[in-house]
Amino acid sequence: MRSLCFAACAYQAWANDELLEKLAGLDPHVHDKERQAVIRLVDHSHVVSRIFSAHLVGASHGYSADTTEDTPAFDELRAAVAATDRWYLDYLETVSSRQLSEPVAFVFTDGDKALMSRQEMLTHIALHGVYHRGEAGRILAQISVMPPFAVHLHRAEPSRRLQMSREPLGA
Numbered sequence: 001m002r003s004l005c006f007a008a009c010a011y012q013a014w015a016n017d018e019l020l021e022k023l024a025g026l027d028p029h030v031h032d033k034e035r036q037a038v039i040r041l042v043d044h045s046h047v048v049s050r051i052f053s054a055h056l057v058g059a060s061h062g063y064s065a066d067t068t069e070d071t072p073a074f075d076e077l078r079a080a081v082a083a084t085d086r087w088y089l090d091y092l093e094t095v096s097s098r099q100l101s102e103p104v105a106f107v108f109t110d111g112d113k114a115l116m117s118r119q120e121m122l123t124h125i126a127l128h129g130v131y132h133r134g135e136a137g138r139i140l141a142q143i144s145v146m147p148p149f150a151v152h153l154h155r156a157e158p159s160r161r162l163q164m165s166r167e168p169l170g171a
Contacts, residue, residue, distance in 0.1 A: 005100065005119060006092045008126035013085035015147075016042070019133055020078045022140060022147050034143050038136040039077060043068055045132040046081050052125050053087055055106040056095075056118055065109050088125070 020042065026035050044067040054061035072080070100119040107113050116124070137147050 005122045005126075006089070008122065009085070009088040009092060012126055012129045013082075013089060015133055016081050016085055016129070019136055019147050020081065022145055023074070024078070026143075026145065031143055034139050036071065037139050039071055039074060040067070041132045041136045041139075042081065043072055043077060045129050046077065046084060048128055049084050049088070049125055051109065052121050053084065053091070055104060056091065056121055058104070063109055088122070092122075 019038075023035060023038055023042075028035055047063055047065075047067050051061045051063050051066065095118065100122075101117050103115050103117050104121065105113065105115050133147070140147060
């Protein structure tokens, strides 16, 4: 359970960094509309990640909505996303399997009450991030910028790609 959560959070950190690296390379004058749309998606995803990090530890998050009112500066958002991604990886180093399965009661920013296990929260954050990076990827694809979301395993563990080429399927 912990290793799956860690893998999902590690992928999220990598994919967020890759997306933001692509975004950093966009000319804000040429692709301002697309760049701003992706920044808003990243901001929303980041705010939700911060909200759930607070829920995971029983702290107050201070957000009244699932996005910020004003669009953050790109460099500030990039640093905040990296810090939040690091927080999740560090959190998974300290949380026990028992704690991951414990239910946690919390309130969404719209006032709805919820009960999820910590593992469900971590899964929600990972899937939420994938969804919005997919939206961002579609926006970027329209201007011929392709984020490399599908190559994580080959970059993170290249030996697994080589391993697969030496072993027949089903062996």
